[in-house]
Amino acid sequence: MSDLIKKASLAKATTTSLATSTTKEKNEALELLSKALRDKKEFIIAENQKDIERGRANGLHESLIDRLVLNEKRIKDMADALLQLVELEDPIGNVLESWKRPNDLEIEKVRVPIGVVGMIYEARPNVTIDAASLCLKTGNAVLLRGSSSAIHSNTALVKVIHDALRQSSLPSDAVQLLEDTSRETASKMFKLNEYLDVLIPRGGKKLIDTVVANSSVPVLETGAGNCHLFIDETASKKMAIEIAINAKTQRPSVCNAIETILVQKQWASQYLKDLLFALQEAGVEIHGDEVIAENNDTVTLATEEDYETEYLDKIVAMKVVDTVEDAIDHINRYGTNHSEAIISENNENVVAFMNEVDAAAVYHNASTRFTDGFEFGFGAEIGISTQKLHARGPMGLEALTSTKYLLHGNGQIK
Amino acid sequence: MSDLIKKASLAKATTTSLATSTTKEKNEALELLSKALRDKKEFIIAENQKDIERGRANGLHESLIDRLVLNEKRIKDMADALLQLVELEDPIGNVLESWKRPNDLEIEKVRVPIGVVGMIYEARPNVTIDAASLCLKTGNAVLLRGSSSAIHSNTALVKVIHDALRQSSLPSDAVQLLEDTSRETASKMFKLNEYLDVLIPRGGKKLIDTVVANSSVPVLETGAGNCHLFIDETASKKMAIEIAINAKTQRPSVCNAIETILVQKQWASQYLKDLLFALQEAGVEIHGDEVIAENNDTVTLATEEDYETEYLDKIVAMKVVDTVEDAIDHINRYGTNHSEAIISENNENVVAFMNEVDAAAVYHNASTRFTDGFEFGFGAEIGISTQKLHARGPMGLEALTSTKYLLHGNGQIK
Incomplete structure (x- = not known):
């Protein structure tokens, strides 16, 4: 079994447990992660340094090096953002509509997690924490595919996530990072409909266009702004x-x-x-x-x-x-x-x-x-959708949710 | 310019006009179409007969021939369904949420049409009327790609649609039928992101799987039910x-x-x-x-x-x-x-x-x-979605809509 299938399966196996996690359990996990980021900042900075050194050795432009850097300030910002996310209302379980049919069948439409989110992103390692935490808050598992240039940083951050989740009530397998950052593996991820419910590309136009053009998994497209x-x-x-x-x-x-x-x-x-x-x-x-x-x-x-x-x-x-x-x-x-x-x-x-x-x-x-999730008052932002299905404009936590109909009967047949 | 691009452009060119059509204008068009179907039933039946004869000559199974048939009863059912659609509430223009930000910027989230819907379907010619009318009611243009075995029936029905729309306030180009029913053209339709906002396959599992696997246009998937x-x-x-x-x-x-x-x-x-x-x-x-x-x-x-x-x-x-x-x-x-x-x-x-x-x-x-749009009380059904983005379960008119944020300011800058 490839690393891709193994990790996608591990993530998918956690979806039932995540979907039934309480808001309290999810928030506790986010608080533990916030604390873990502060406690393990030396480890994170040391691992990040390896990416920076390799980037410099490979002649990476200083503006790209700057995007790679994790320093005390940036780690503190990530840890603070997690505590802000704790404060946000949990959309999962909300009853959006309910009505009764003439045959007495009661129908409820409730908000549920999407399932497994595939996230494909470029150099900034802070997206690792951002994506994982937004997914956990909404009860989703996530399969992360970051850039090869940030692999040490991302691996370190996911290690910190796993350590924090092991202390929490959430399954630590809910967050998976692909170590193989080859294009070939990314292309396989585009077609992983059996495991992934959605793919979210975060990065430049070229990355997004490639994902949109090649994915059979539904894509949440965050596009260009002319x-x-x-x-x-x-x-x-x-x-x-x-x-x-x-x-x-x-x-x-x-x-x-x-x-x-x-x-x-x-x-x-x-x-x-x-x-x-x-x-x-x-x-x-x-x-x-x-x-x-x-x-x-x-x-x-x-x-x-x-x-x-x-x-x-x-x-x-x-x-x-x-x-x-x-x-x-x-x-x-x-x-x-x-x-x-x-x-x-x-x-x-x-x-x-x-x-x-x-x-x-x-x-x-x-x-x-x-046009921004924070300026709109959503308290979080997954990205800004320029497509018309599912979500349009700034996407807050609700964009990471789906719905489910619950029908309560007393023996109705058709 | 290919027939595909020409028709897709014509459909797209009507979207602004359709999006600003009133409920009254859309309902009048549906009533005109209902009347036109009754008035032109001989023409429709005669054209349908050509498909049936060709089907029989090609050895088509009688159960498939039955799906092809348009008789007086089926034409009356289609005409009646249009009048029922007139009675349904128009979702377009509904304000879903509105709020004011601390800087006094007022934000409204309103329901709007999706734009251009691509519909790929199998033999039943009644889908032509069904798809076109659901799209018109929700202010969408539609590019139809039916089966080659129903091409005479579909062409006749779209002629009736165009004649009816010409008497209405809606643009008659809003409904387009591809005459070329080759697989090659269908494959091009899968990649028509510049013109199509969504693709909806209606038919068997094989058709749906092909569309999902090959489309870069977002798909509304109506899947199998185990x-x-x-x-x-x-x-x-x-x-x-x-x-x-x-x-x-x-x-x-x-x-x-x-x-x-x-x-x-x-x-x-x-x-x-x-x-x-x-x-x-x-x-x-x-x-x-x-x-x-x-x-x-x-x-x-x-x-x-x-x-x-x-x-x-x-x-x-x-x-x-x-x-x-x-x-x-x-x-x-x-x-x-x-x-x-x-x-x-x-x-x-x-x-x-x-x-x-x-x-x-x-x-x-x-x-x-x-699990059915009518049994749920939606009064219409586009299909039953088994994917998790945009719409899940029975899809009524709202599944053919998107949203848009309208922001009212008095000089706000960031």
Whole structure:
């Protein structure tokens, strides 16, 4: 039996026990893990050091080395996050609906764990703790496949998880880490429908696209964000500029930052120069259409490719449009169904925009930067779904659950 | 451009219009379609006749010919079903949750259409009307891929749909039928993530398995039902026998019929002979373990394969077990997570069974035959999901919807 099948079976064998664990038992396990992380920080840091040394020897870029590092601060953050997770309401067991049929059959729809979650992720080793703890809180087993560059760190963290779980009432086999990080094994994981109920890729676009294209196991897709801001003819100049700067520059590398600004032509004729000035003051490079370029000689002329690009950098595409419908058409053509915003004081435009733009989160008079599990108040985030099945937008604990119908009868036959 | 891409594009181009259609507009279209089916029944029957003649010429089995037939009665049933669908509540636009964040940002979660549904189905041409109408009611466009053996019938039905939609406020391009029914084109449809938001296979296990194994488009899987009945030591003899007979024989060919009966040993020592007698009176062939076989010399000895088999016929596997936990273990090992039942008067056993059995629907003292969208009171059924993401168990109109967050601000920045 391969390591993959062995670990997938061990994880699956724990699902009944996990599904019937109480909230108290799950929270105790998370508290034990939080304490274990603090107690074993020297061990974790020493193992992490091996990954860092190998990374440096292999010429890994310092920005990637930085993502690998586990230091006292980062371990404390992980331990603190576990205690915050303890405080969150446990969704498992909640009765979502209940009703009685004319034949007296009583039907309850209750929230249950998904079963076994497969998690495929890139370098950051903190995802190991994050994924394992979110799965445990929701009564799921998890099969982790991290990056080969973080294998010592991940192995150390899973050892700490297992030691903590052995002191708890939860089965320690609930968390499994694949030691074999080859692509061949990952490809087999994509097809492991017999053991895995869902696959969650966490990482760059290439990883996610590979998982989506090749998995027969259902995937929770967390996709790219080519997000837009549309400023209509009635938009407040101050609000539009503040939100444009915030949504573009507050953290350009994240998926909910904007990549294109669409400006209605009347607004542009009055305030475009001010907006361009503010963006450039903030260090943003502008790729604009001809109207924009006419207003400012440092603007690069935008191409079709600009409108398709998620820059994830201090660059923005800009275009002047005639109407809200033109803005909606542009967004539905080039957007990635993530987060889109309109700045407007005209109710008709706002209603059209919010109803017709096809995205997980559509904003009126606010920055797109709020598309985030914590900003939404979920207290946790699995990722931001850009697909339409199961979960859409920021995913909290509920995204890691399924439902089950319980039917109570007194001898009903059909 | 291929016919596939052309039709997928046409369908996708209607999604904004469909998503903003009112309930009144959608219901009017369904009423027009109901009337059109009645008005054009001669045309439909004449086109259907071509499929039947070709089927007979190709030596198609009469049971498959029967599935193909559209006669006056079946056309009337389809037209009536459309009027029933009009009566159902439209889920689109429902506000599922709304809350305000500390920064005054208001968040609403609203129900929206999925977008474009891809439907792959086998011979029955009535699925064409069923799938199209359920999609229209929920504001979805649909790309239909039926069987080559029903191509004349499906083409005729889609012509009737288009004629009806042209008189309505809905875009007639919302319903598209692929004329090319080759496997090669179906395989391309599996990978059409750019146009399709979901694929729904309707048909036999082989079709569903092929779609699940090969699709990168998310699949709503409606799977097989290897369902069980467990009779514990406290079960009423009369109720247990009535439910066993009903769940096995009322319609053996459907997925929610039982395939294995597990009998607790004390109950078996008292009543097994009566149960075996009742099953054999009802014409059921029994494949039992050694204890069962000892009780009745017409019982075939069950093999491992029997416990894995969805007979879909008047055959049942039977096994005597010691405890409720043994029953749960057997079910979680051999079941397909569809519908499972316990007959018991012992609350502890019932709670253990309902919590620990991993299935879409778990019954206490009732027949598994109620796992059905109509029996659940949904008024419609897309299928019965045996996967855990998006929808589980009988799927009504809500399974054809997604959600969207609408955020109302007054200038919030992060």
